[in-house]
Amino acid sequence: xxxxxxxxxxxxxxxxxxxxxxxxxxxxxxxTHSKYELFAAIIIxxxxxxxxxxxxxxxxxxxxxxxxxxxxxxxxxxxxxxxxEYAYTIDVEIASIIISLSGGALLANITSVALYVGExxxxxR
Amino acid sequence: MNNSSLWIVLHKMRAPAIVIIVTYTISIIGLLLIDGMxxxxxxxxxxxxxxxxxxxxxxxxxGFGETPFxxxxxxxxxxxxxxxxxxxxxxxxxxxLVSLLQNKMLIDEVSKLQFRWQVNSIKRKFIIILGFNYxxxxxxxxxxxxxxxxxxxxxxxxxxxxxxxxxxxxTVPILVAxxxxxxxxxxxxxxxxxxxxxxxxxxxxxxxxxxxxxxxLINKNVALAIKSxxxxxxxxxxxxxxxxxxxxxxxxxxxxxxxxxxxxxLKLEKWLYKIDKLSARVPKIPKGKYLICGYGRxxxxxxxxxxxxxxxxxxxxxxxxxxxxxxxxxxxxxxFANADDKKVQIxxxxxxxxAILAFTDNNTVNLSIIATAKKxxxxxxxxxxxxxxxxxxxFANADxxxxxxxSKITFNKTINALLNPLSDIFISSFVDxxxxxxxxxxxxxIETINxxxxxxxxxxxxxxSPQVYKALLANIEVSLEIFATSLYNRNCQNNVIPLLLVxxxxxxxxxxxxxKLKLEDRILFACDENAQSDMQYICENVYxxxxxxxxxxxxxxxxxxxxxx
Numbered sequence: 001x002x003x004x005x006x007x008x009x010x011x012x013x014x015x016x017x018x019x020x021x022x023x024x025x026x027x028x029x030x031x032t033h034s035k036y037e038l039f040a041a042i043i044i045x046x047x048x049x050x051x052x053x054x055x056x057x058x059x060x061x062x063x064x065x066x067x068x069x070x071x072x073x074x075x076x077x078x079x080x081x082x083x084x085e086y087a088y089t090i091d092v093e094i095a096s097i098i099i100s101l102s103g104g105a106l107l108a109n110i111t112s113v114a115l116y117v118g119e120x121x122x123x124x125r
Numbered sequence: 126m127n128n129s130s131l132w133i134v135l136h137k138m139r140a141p142a143i144v145i146i147v148t149y150t151i152s153i154i155g156l157l158l159i160d161g162m163x164x165x166x167x168x169x170x171x172x173x174x175x176x177x178x179x180x181x182x183x184x185x186x187x188g189f190g191e192t193p194f195x196x197x198x199x200x201x202x203x204x205x206x207x208x209x210x211x212x213x214x215x216x217x218x219x220x221x222l223v224s225l226l227q228n229k230m231l232i233d234e235v236s237k238l239q240f241r242w243q244v245n246s247i248k249r250k251f252i253i254i255l256g257f258n259y260x261x262x263x264x265x266x267x268x269x270x271x272x273x274x275x276x277x278x279x280x281x282x283x284x285x286x287x288x289x290x291x292x293x294x295x296t297v298p299i300l301v302a303x304x305x306x307x308x309x310x311x312x313x314x315x316x317x318x319x320x321x322x323x324x325x326x327x328x329x330x331x332x333x334x335x336x337x338x339x340x341x342l343i344n345k346n347v348a349l350a351i352k353s354x355x356x357x358x359x360x361x362x363x364x365x366x367x368x369x370x371x372x373x374x375x376x377x378x379x380x381x382x383x384x385x386x387x388x389x390x391l392k393l394e395k396w397l398y399k400i401d402k403l404s405a406r407v408p409k410i411p412k413g414k415y416l417i418c419g420y421g422r423x424x425x426x427x428x429x430x431x432x433x434x435x436x437x438x439x440x441x442x443x444x445x446x447x448x449x450x451x452x453x454x455x456x457x458x459x460x461f462a463n464a465d466d467k468k469v470q471i472x473x474x475x476x477x478x479x480a481i482l483a484f485t486d487n488n489t490v491n492l493s494i495i496a497t498a499k500k501x502x503x504x505x506x507x508x509x510x511x512x513x514x515x516x517x518x519x520f521a522n523a524d525x526x527x528x529x530x531x532s533k534i535t536f537n538k539t540i541n542a543l544l545n546p547l548s549d550i551f552i553s554s555f556v557d558x559x560x561x562x563x564x565x566x567x568x569x570x571i572e573t574i575n576x577x578x579x580x581x582x583x584x585x586x587x588x589x590s591p592q593v594y595k596a597l598l599a600n601i602e603v604s605l606e607i608f609a610t611s612l613y614n615r616n617c618q619n620n621v622i623p624l625l626l627v628x629x630x631x632x633x634x635x636x637x638x639x640x641k642l643k644l645e646d647r648i649l650f651a652c653d654e655n656a657q658s659d660m661q662y663i664c665e666n667v668y669x670x671x672x673x674x675x676x677x678x679x680x681x682x683x684x685x686x687x688x689x690x
Contacts, residue, residue: 036157039173043150050143054136056129082174 184211389563590664
């Protein structure tokens with residue numbers, strides 16, 4: 001058993017599950033979506049990205065790319081939320097933008113997990 | 126991916142990045158959990174953004190103060206903890222980045238990248254030189270004068286630094302790497318169309334062969350100048366079509382043979398190497414008994430070349446282990462003893478010996494042998510080999526009749542073959558000529574031109590001689606004589622002698638003036654500067670070519686007429 005692999009796998013899957021946790025709920029209202037969950041999703045995603053840095057293999061590069069996509073979507077969701085909270089009002093449109101952004105990130109995370117699992121299955125060690 | 130330096134940075138920055146993220150997260154979560162108090166004393170919870178903002182400026186030690194409201198004591202306790210926590214995280218990250226910039230691997234990667242940029246930015250012809258030492262640095266300077274750039278691969282960092290300190294202009298890119306590694310050859314641009322030659326003059330034959338094989342496989346159009354020190358290796362190199370093989374021992378043995386049989390040939394060679402003028406004195410070498418000290422690779426070559434000549438050879442070798450490698454014939458001429466010993470020299474009949482050749486690979490021993498021999502026989506002709514010669518030669522002061530300096534010979538041969546390939550072919554073709562041939566040619570050169578003629582090479586192609594090329598394409602008969610035409614008066618001849626004409630690999634020594642030219646002919650001339658400039662005009666200028674060919678001035682008017690036809 002390789003501890004590095006355990007940690008990397010843990011964060012990659014956790015990033016997806018927390019992302020799902022935030023995304024799950026009504027599509028046009030933020031009442032069923034916790035900002036703390038979004039915060040946690042961002043942190044875990046960034047950690048997962050860092051763990052994928054510096055892997056020169058083909059699969060490593062694709063994993064890094066998917067992670068970067070998830071990061072960008074989640075961070076932009078948080079930015080929009082912050083800006084509209086302090087400088088604007090959160091209406092249905094803003095809420096649905098935030099939630100759909102996190103939905104996009106969820107897709108990226110699912111791809112990432114699928115690739116990760118695929119690579120693990122292929123590996124002989 | 127080729128660019129490894131970025132990946133090294135990313136890989137090494139993983140741990141610091143995670144430490145920073147974790148410390149931030151813990152601090153922010155703490156601030157979110159702890160109750161604060163606003164201006165009016167109402168309980169208040171920090172928003173995620175407030176907490177992030179506060180931690181951002183605190184962790185980076187900027188410190189704007191407590192926002193949005195003054196902190197309660199429970200918050201202050203947590204913030205005290207956070208400050209130590211996050212600042213240490215930051216310092217760790219910055220420290221890791223700084224130590225990474227001093228990382229040897231990263232520095233190497235960055236310098237490799239820089240080297241590749243430098244090589245790619247060379248837009249002229251260039252050669253790759255492997256190994257930086259006295260000989261190759263001289264080659265580098267010489268080719269630079271001919272407007273050819275160089276790229277150097279050197280394994281030893283100290284030697285590489287020497288090159289950097291030389292401050293060549295234009296810059297000579299240098300890569301600190303092993304020449305055996307094909308990746309370093311790739312980085313040095315061997316696949317580049319501008320790359321004209323690879324020069325590998327190591328003392329190690331195996332290494333030279335490795336380089337030769339790899340270079341030929343990577344790019345077969347690149348010319349190779351490879352050093353070899355045994356006949357066996359020379360054959361190997363010939364098998365893979367190496368263009369320029371520098372076997373210094375063979376060259377030295379041949380020079381020795383020329384010096385004995387045909388000193389004027391040696392003089393011609395020296396003139397082509399631009400060492401001596403044609404009017405230089407020719408020392409006479411008496412025939413008779415020769416005593417040669419040292420029977421290693423050089424001794425073997427000398428024996429091979431001179432055994433059928435009209436001289437009596439005897440060799441003295443100090444290393445008795447070499448006896449195993451000798452055949453019966455060789456055993457008769459080689460004595461195993463210390464050549465520097467007076468008794469040994471007397472025993473080998475030094476008083477009746479015509480010449481002593483101190484050819485061991487040790488400079489001090491060579492000087493000492495010469496000194497001993499001169500004491501015993503003041504009339505003796507002395508020849509010595511000088512290893513590792515730099516700018517200053519101690520042998521120059523020792524009053525030696527013939528001095529053989531392997532590094533200079535290597536340099537002369539390589540540079541001549543690289544810059545004047547035809548002159549190199551000419552030398553290798555005349556080696557077996559007779560003394561009379563050489564004397565005649567020397568006299569002719571001095572009489573027609575002067576005692577130091579310029580050597581001029583010409584190829585009849587689209588770029589070097591467009592006018593002749595066009596005429597030959599149009600099936601107009603042009604004979605070699607056209608190049609002798611004086612442009613002042615067509616009926617006069619310039620001071621020029623054709624030395625060699627190469628046509629489809631066939632060599633015509635001293636071709637006749639009436640020979641008809643063909644496309645792709647390569648011609649070597651000896652001439653003066655005036656004749657050279659006339660030849661260049663004839664090759665390139667349509668009016669001068671017409672005048673030289675027909676004696677008519679090409680008229681602008683007729684040119685117009687042709688246009689409107």
